[in-house]
Amino acid sequence: xxxxxxxxxxxxxxxxxxxxxxxxxxxxxxxxxxxxxxxxxxxxxxxxxxxxxxxxxxxxxxxxxxxxxxxxxxxxxxxxxxxxxxxxxxxxxxxxxxxxxxxxxxxxxxxxxxxxxxxxxxxxxxxxxxxxxxxxxxxxxxxxxxxxxxxxxxxxxxxxxxxxxxxxxxxxxxxxxxxxxxxxxxxxxxxxxxxxxxxxxxxxxxxxxxxxxxxxxxxxxxxxxxxxxxxxxxxxxxxxxxxxxxxxxxxxxxxxxxxxxxxxxxxxxxxxxxxxxxxxxxxxxxxxxxxxxxxxxxxxxxxxxxxxxxxxxxxxxxxxxxxxxxxxxxxxxxxxxxxxxxxxxxxxxxxxxxxxxxxxxxxxxxxxxxxxxxxxxxxxxxxxxxxxxxxxxxxxxxxxxxxxxxxxxxxxxxxxxxxxxxxxxxxxxxxxxxxxxxxxxxxxxxxxxxxxxxxxxxxxxxxxxxxxxxxxxxxxxxxxxxx
Numbered sequence: 001x002x003x004x005x006x007x008x009x010x011x012x013x014x015x016x017x018x019x020x021x022x023x024x025x026x027x028x029x030x031x032x033x034x035x036x037x038x039x040x041x042x043x044x045x046x047x048x049x050x051x052x053x054x055x056x057x058x059x060x061x062x063x064x065x066x067x068x069x070x071x072x073x074x075x076x077x078x079x080x081x082x083x084x085x086x087x088x089x090x091x092x093x094x095x096x097x098x099x100x101x102x103x104x105x106x107x108x109x110x111x112x113x114x115x116x117x118x119x120x121x122x123x124x125x126x127x128x129x130x131x132x133x134x135x136x137x138x139x140x141x142x143x144x145x146x147x148x149x150x151x152x153x154x155x156x157x158x159x160x161x162x163x164x165x166x167x168x169x170x171x172x173x174x175x176x177x178x179x180x181x182x183x184x185x186x187x188x189x190x191x192x193x194x195x196x197x198x199x200x201x202x203x204x205x206x207x208x209x210x211x212x213x214x215x216x217x218x219x220x221x222x223x224x225x226x227x228x229x230x231x232x233x234x235x236x237x238x239x240x241x242x243x244x245x246x247x248x249x250x251x252x253x254x255x256x257x258x259x260x261x262x263x264x265x266x267x268x269x270x271x272x273x274x275x276x277x278x279x280x281x282x283x284x285x286x287x288x289x290x291x292x293x294x295x296x297x298x299x300x301x302x303x304x305x306x307x308x309x310x311x312x313x314x315x316x317x318x319x320x321x322x323x324x325x326x327x328x329x330x331x332x333x334x335x336x337x338x339x340x341x342x343x344x345x346x347x348x349x350x351x352x353x354x355x356x357x358x359x360x361x362x363x364x365x366x367x368x369x370x371x372x373x374x375x376x377x378x379x380x381x382x383x384x385x386x387x388x389x390x391x392x393x394x395x396x397x398x399x400x401x402x403x404x405x406x407x408x409x410x411x412x413x414x415x416x417x418x419x420x421x422x423x424x425x426x427x428x429x430x431x432x433x434x435x436x437x438x439x440x441x442x443x444x445x446x447x448x449x450x451x452x453x454x455x456x457x458x459x460x461x462x463x464x465x466x467x468x469x470x471x472x473x474x475x476x477x478x479x480x481x482x483x
Contacts, residue, residue, distance in 0.1 A: 001035055001045065011046055012053035019054060022374040023074055032074045034064065040360030056132035061391055096200070097220065100176040102215040106438075118464035119432035120425035122406035122452030123287075124321060128373050131320065134365060135356070142356035150348035153339050153425055155182025155327070158358040163313075163327050164362060172298035173311065175329045179336055182349055184324045186286065186314040187377075190214050192328075192345065193247070193282060193310060194221035197339045203245040207235050211256045211284060223247075227441040230255055232400075244277035252300045255449055257408055257439050258403020261390045274308040280331075287317050289370050292378045293402035302411050305329040315357065317405070318370060318478070324355060325349075377405065383458035384451060387465025397470055399448075408436060418449035418475055426471045431464060 003022065005014040009483075022028045035043070037051040053308070055072055058064040064072045106324040143162055154160065160177035183189045198204065200222030208227035219225050223246075228239050235250050248270065252262035261272075274281050284302045291297075301309040314326035330338055360366050384407060389395060392409075399408035412417060419435070426433045437449040453461055 001041065001043065010311065015050060015054040016057045019058060020063060022053060028074050030074050030076045034072045036071060048255055064093065065340050071477050096222065100222060101220040104220040116427065117434045118283060118460060118467065120434065120451045120464065121363025121455060122434065122450045123317060124452065124455045125318060125373060125405065128369055130277045132370065138356035138360050139352060141359065142352045146351050146355040151351045151354050153343040153348055155349055156351065156358060159354045162361040172302040173329065179329050181326060181330055182354060183326045183329045183342065185316050185326045186284065186312050187213060187217065187327055189312045190217035193340050196220055196334065196343050197280060198223050203244045203249045204242065204419050206247065206249045207251065207258055208441055209253065209436065212221055212438045214284065230258065232260050234260055234266050235270060237266055237273060241274055245279050247282055247283040248274065249284065251284050251286065253285055253297045253375060254403045256286065257410065257436060258399050259404060261297055267303055271306065271308065272306060275306040283311045284310050285311065285313050287404045289318050290377055290405060291372050291403040292381065301329060309320065314360065356416040364435035377454060380453040380458055380461055381407065383461045384453040386466065387462045391465045391473055405454045406450050408450045409451055410446050410450055412446050414447055416447050418479065422471055422475050426468065427476055429467060429471060431467050431471065
């Protein structure tokens with residue numbers, strides 16, 4: 001008998017799987033007598049105990065029957081071999097959500113380059129070399145003193161209290177722990193917002209440009225997506241629709257991706273609009289901790305008298321990406337609905353990580369981390385801008401922003417075909433560039449780049465900009481040759 005063992009696990013388990021596969025594919029038909037255990041063991045070069053264990057397992061699962069004095073036989077299983085190999089796209093009837101998610105789940109937008117020498121990815125903080133050691137110590141401490149039960153859906157009280165203190169000190173936002181919901185990063189917050197507040201076809205307004213992952217979450221849920229342009233004062237509230245949307249989503253402290261802060265006039269105008277139209281505002285405060293010309297701005301929710309703002313913050317951007325912890329500050333009318341939705345989503349959070357983070361914040365280490373990283377990122381930003389000016393000159397136009405973890409560089413002298421050629425040429429030479437196009441509902445007339453500076457030290461950023469300038473030179477030469 002020919003049996004191919006797969007080499008995975010104990011030998012009797014391999015033999016069990018091989019015999020089972022032969023039975024299911026019809027190679028060993030119903031009523032077939034299997035070889036005696038001693039004979040099969042000798043043929044396969046295994047112990048008789050291995051064969052006995054495999055036969056016993058198959059009998060227990062109903063694949064074999066024993067006949068006293070005769071041996072082991074394949075059971076009558078009524079197996080009908082498939083007419084053709086199953087097709088991944090044909091064996092599942094998908095929900096409307098799953099079909100939309102396939103369209104709106106492009107995972108390459110924020111991390112398309114891997115293995116390059118210089119990857120100017122945005123949103124990846126690596127400015128504190130001691131954080132691995134410090135965080136490991138916090139986790140060890142938390143593991144020793146934390147219950148192994150999962151945290152409640154709301155999140156650990158100690159962490160919610162620290163979030164309230166942090167928001168009061170840094171963002172001018174007064175909240176109680178009951179207002180705070182701990183989530184697994186901002187993306188889960190967006191998913192919960194969609195579940196609690198949106199039905200298919202409900203209108204949602206985002207900024208233009210906007211954070212692409214927020215658009216993906218709401219579009220996959222079936223929302224009717226719309227956008228309103230932004231300018232140097234943030235969202236142009238005068239262009240918000242007359243018909244009431246369910247949500248208006250903004251990044252008021254540091255507009256993503258362009259960078260300006262929403263003016264006080266616009267903030268008040270947006271709050272009045274939300275009250276008049278009985279809609280909700282989603283305030284995504286994703287990287288406001290890092291400002292290089294002033295103190296962090298007060299949150300939009302701190303001005304909210306009508307309790308219409310859902311505030312979303314994350315620790316992933318300011319600590320490290322693998323820490324899937326964020327938080328929401330919720331209007332009173334929505335608290336129970338979000339806690340219920342969170343419970344149905346994951347039944348609770350990670351007690352040890354939440355305990356570690358609460359202690360990290362309460363000890364003052366979190367504030368020290370923000371201070372140190374802010375200084376490091378400021379130097380990296382300066383190195384990037386200096387390199388851009390020296391190596392790209394007037395071929396790029398830099399968007400005015402003094403915060404965040406990236407710089408927007410427009411290339412007004414290039415069309416989109418030349419721009420795509422530039423990105424490919426840079427990749428071939430080991431430089432990862434990211435276009436701004438995914439942040440737009442309608443492609444901008446001028447191509448632009450999101451240049452992240454968090455993941456590279458200053459010396460490498462300067463070298464990356466020299467390489468960027470050389471790539472621009474190469475594209476310019478090709479333009480002249482084809483002119």
